[in-house]
Amino acid sequence: MSQTIHIFKKDVRRFSWEIVLSLLLLALYGWCQPVLWRPYDLMTLNPSTTTMLRYTGASSLGLLLGLGWMVMVVRLVYEESLTDDRQFWVTRPYRWHNLLTAKILFVITVINLPLLVVQLCLLAAAGFSPSQHFSRLVHLQSGLSLFLLPLVTLAVVTGGRRQMTRAIIVVLIFLVAGLWLGQDFFVVSVSRYPGFGRTSKLEWLGWAVMLGAAIVVIVRQYALRKTAQARGILLGAGLVLTLLAVLQPKQQFPIARYPLVTDRGEGYFDINMPPQDKPHAGHFANGGQAQGQRVSFISPGFMGGEMAEGLVAEVEEIQLILLAPDGSQWTSGWQPVSAVLNHNDSGTTDASGRQSRSIRTFLQVDGKFFDKFKDVPLNLQVVAAATLYRDHHGATIVPRNREFNISGVGTCAVSELSEVNIMCRSPLTRVPFVGVSVRLFKDCAAADDSNVPVYQSYAWWPFADRWGGDFGFSPVNMFSLTATHEVEGQALTTCVAFTFTIHQPEKIRFFRVQKEFSGVKLTDLVAQQ
Amino acid sequence: MSSAIRTENLSKSFLSVRAVRQLNLEVPQGGIYALVGPNGAGKTTAIKVLMNILKPTRGTAEVLGTDSTRLRGDWFAQIGYVSENQQQPEWMRVDQFFDYLRPFYPTWDRQVESSLIRQMQLPLGRKLRHLSRGMKMKAALASSLAYRPKLIVLDEPFTGLDPLVRDELVESLLERASEATILISSHDLAEIESFSSHVGYMEEGRLKLSEEMSSLINRFRDVQVTLNAPTAVPAQLPTTWLQPATSGTTFQFIDSQFDQDRTRMAIHSAFGDVRDVTFSLMALRAIFLAMAKSGRHMD
Numbered sequence A: 001m002s003q004t005i006h007i008f009k010k011d012v013r014r015f016s017w018e019i020v021l022s023l024l025l026l027a028l029y030g031w032c033q034p035v036l037w038r039p040y041d042l043m044t045l046n047p048s049t050t051t052m053l054r055y056t057g058a059s060s061l062g063l064l065l066g067l068g069w070m071v072m073v074v075r076l077v078y079e080e081s082l083t084d085d086r087q088f089w090v091t092r093p094y095r096w097h098n099l100l101t102a103k104i105l106f107v108i109t110v111i112n113l114p115l116l117v118v119q120l121c122l123l124a125a126a127g128f129s130p131s132q133h134f135s136r137l138v139h140l141q142s143g144l145s146l147f148l149l150p151l152v153t154l155a156v157v158t159g160g161r162r163q164m165t166r167a168i169i170v171v172l173i174f175l176v177a178g179l180w181l182g183q184d185f186f187v188v189s190v191s192r193y194p195g196f197g198r199t200s201k202l203e204w205l206g207w208a209v210m211l212g213a214a215i216v217v218i219v220r221q222y223a224l225r226k227t228a229q230a231r232g233i234l235l236g237a238g239l240v241l242t243l244l245a246v247l248q249p250k251q252q253f254p255i256a257r258y259p260l261v262t263d264r265g266e267g268y269f270d271i272n273m274p275p276q277d278k279p280h281a282g283h284f285a286n287g288g289q290a291q292g293q294r295v296s297f298i299s300p301g302f303m304g305g306e307m308a309e310g311l312v313a314e315v316e317e318i319q320l321i322l323l324a325p326d327g328s329q330w331t332s333g334w335q336p337v338s339a340v341l342n343h344n345d346s347g348t349t350d351a352s353g354r355q356s357r358s359i360r361t362f363l364q365v366d367g368k369f370f371d372k373f374k375d376v377p378l379n380l381q382v383v384a385a386a387t388l389y390r391d392h393h394g395a396t397i398v399p400r401n402r403e404f405n406i407s408g409v410g411t412c413a414v415s416e417l418s419e420v421n422i423m424c425r426s427p428l429t430r431v432p433f434v435g436v437s438v439r440l441f442k443d444c445a446a447a448d449d450s451n452v453p454v455y456q457s458y459a460w461w462p463f464a465d466r467w468g469g470d471f472g473f474s475p476v477n478m479f480s481l482t483a484t485h486e487v488e489g490q491a492l493t494t495c496v497a498f499t500f501t502i503h504q505p506e507k508i509r510f511f512r513v514q515k516e517f518s519g520v521k522l523t524d525l526v527a528q529q
Numbered sequence B: 001m002s003s004a005i006r007t008e009n010l011s012k013s014f015l016s017v018r019a020v021r022q023l024n025l026e027v028p029q030g031g032i033y034a035l036v037g038p039n040g041a042g043k044t045t046a047i048k049v050l051m052n053i054l055k056p057t058r059g060t061a062e063v064l065g066t067d068s069t070r071l072r073g074d075w076f077a078q079i080g081y082v083s084e085n086q087q088q089p090e091w092m093r094v095d096q097f098f099d100y101l102r103p104f105y106p107t108w109d110r111q112v113e114s115s116l117i118r119q120m121q122l123p124l125g126r127k128l129r130h131l132s133r134g135m136k137m138k139a140a141l142a143s144s145l146a147y148r149p150k151l152i153v154l155d156e157p158f159t160g161l162d163p164l165v166r167d168e169l170v171e172s173l174l175e176r177a178s179e180a181t182i183l184i185s186s187h188d189l190a191e192i193e194s195f196s197s198h199v200g201y202m203e204e205g206r207l208k209l210s211e212e213m214s215s216l217i218n219r220f221r222d223v224q225v226t227l228n229a230p231t232a233v234p235a236q237l238p239t240t241w242l243q244p245a246t247s248g249t250t251f252q253f254i255d256s257q258f259d260q261d262r263t264r265m266a267i268h269s270a271f272g273d274v275r276d277v278t279f280s281l282m283a284l285r286a287i288f289l290a291m292a293k294s295g296r297h298m299d
Helices: A002-014 A016-037 A040-044 A049-079 A096-125 A131-156 A161-182 A201-224 A227-247 A351-357 A367-373 B043-050 B073-077 B094-104 B110-120 B133-145 B163-175 B189-193 B213-219 B260-271 B284-294
Strands: A293-298 A301-304 A311-323 A329-331 A335-341 A358-360 A363-366 A378-390 A403-406 A410-415 A420-427 A434-440 A455-461 A476-483 A500-503 A506-520 B003-014 B017-023 B026-028 B032-036 B058-063 B079-083 B151-155 B181-186 B198-203 B206-212 B221-226 B241-247 B250-255 B276-281
Touching: A002 A016, A002 A049, A002 A096, A002 B094, A016 A049, A016 A096, A016 A420, A016 A476, A049 A096, A049 A131, A096 A131, A096 A201, A131 A161, A131 A201, A161 A227, A201 A227, A293 A367, A301 A311, A301 A378, A335 A351, A335 A358, A363 A367, A403 A500, A420 A455, A434 A476, B003 B043, B003 B181, B017 B043, B017 B206, B026 B181, B032 B043, B032 B189, B043 B058, B043 B151, B043 B181, B073 B079, B079 B133, B094 B110, B094 B133, B110 B133, B110 B163, B133 B151, B133 B163, B181 B189, B189 B284, B198 B213, B198 B284, B206 B213, B213 B284, B221 B260, B241 B284, B250 B284, B260 B276
Parallel strands: B032 B181, B032 B198, B079 B151, B151 B181
Antiparallel strands: A293 A363, A301 A358, A311 A329, A311 A335, A311 A378, A378 A506, A403 A410, A410 A420, A420 A476, A434 A455, A434 A500, A455 A476, B003 B017, B003 B026, B003 B058, B198 B206, B221 B250, B221 B276, B241 B250
């Protein structure tokens, strides 16, 4: 143990400047982060220089810290290089387990612990209980170790910048090969579609191979310093991962779980093509190449219809099928989209509704199909897959000091400078599907019962269960909700006190709706640059 | 245990390059063994295998009674290893270097350390990276002697050093020679001749000779024979006579198995009566030059 501490102290002395810099950056990071919790317009409209600096720091220091720590751990390993036969320490009475423990102790003391302290401070500053979330913070720290593990693994089998660069190139080649062969094998799916977000056995095996190979290589190198064997293990692991990528079945959208709902079924919503605001110029029409084939790009936009009272639909994927008069057909396949449809009890059309109900996608059409039928009226079949929710909303609330809480989610801050801008923060939790509606009035001159609201403006956070923390460093997950003031071209107001209704819809089931259009021309759908 | 180092058919190859070939080396305890040979002879590789820096391809090596492949950690508390191209923690000051190493060694002797620092005039406040090559070697040697190691292994420690520094290093080394076994490699024969008790000669990865220095010096003589008249060199000469050459009435050779009476008899057998015979002691360098030129095994 004493040898561990002795080596650790030496490393601290060696990297004293780097440690001071890291701590300063971390403190700065902690100071800057809370600025992100404010609504956007408070930051963007006439911000002070300090706010600007804090905003810049909050958005860039995480990356800087991450890169800095990566460089530091690599240099930490190189301090007692495991590949070089000219290192003084090799013939000194170092015990390998003490050396390895000293390095781990350094990472924990210099990186993990200060970060943990900053995270606890951030949680407290955000109004959450640090002790309540301590175990999750520790879990977050282990995530950071996983983030550093690949570089440590490369550092123990390389002996300098040149070798490290070569090793990174080899890893990149494997990644590209893996992505090419297995498409999204290396990408952890964060989708919440059934089956999509789950990790398959092959993926588990892949993770086990990656993690196991890294740990075996690190421990073996410290114990035996057999670099050629260690590199062989890594290469073997890379080959196994590539093989697993080949064997991994391609992920398919599980449409069978989304039964078709007709126009009389519960949850049905209409799909419309909005009138074209302006003519589309075909900038991309003859544009790109994809996988060796010429493709053209279209960007069709649709507008989801209104839902029945008490229901909310989250549209997740759409599929387009184009049918030509001669029987030719082109299918887009399932494409992810994001739109929330709710009941509009005021019967008006608002800008936020247009925005949230808009279902827009960007597609590659086969170049030959496009050229042949671009000016020919086609039949278009649109299928939208969605999740149906029952809208559970609580009592209306008036924010205190422009802040309000959403139970089980977190705290939201409100501003109304340009629009109703709500910035919410949650402590280390994945945010569920949540929304806020606000009552808008024509004027507040007669703020009494006669001044009835003319419109209920909705703002939804549809990215349920998705993690929003930056690099995993911040324990405060943020999401923003924006509700417009503008209704049918008229700017409304929330009056003196905002009155919010929080919506936490309850999932009912998956479903899909289908709509057909005729006389659609591809040239009208061409993507704009 | 009579040998501090013993190897049996030790070989080390790097792909197709056979750096060390069937090395059978024995370094007696308490001896100062000089491993000499030209550059590229395999000395450094052999030493790295002994220090478990490299793994042997074949054969075995024992260091202080332990298989060299098991040498790690605490075993190095008894071994002092200094190499010409060893990378030191150059960011440290000399005093920090000593402070750092001290706790690793239970037998570290502060008095020896102070004495070495004084003797070698090491600048304690200067960083290792700012030291001259000679000073760096001194610091490395001092840090390897202060804990009174049982075995001191020095790989080309004097290369590129000026004579003064070299003498200082040798002096420091010899002061500790009584309590340790020393293995020192060098391609400069003159620098180790004065203090080595044993010598081994390596060439192309093979150990061509290994014996006590005194025995080697005693059995080699530069022999000059003055003949009565110019005479043709006999076709058959003893194989132990190296580099025979005649010039007028003078016949000269190097006897690699010198024994005054036996050599005189052999001369008489070859030439009959001769006018004069002189025997001259040879420097180690001259002996190895003769061996290298004749390309014969001398043992």
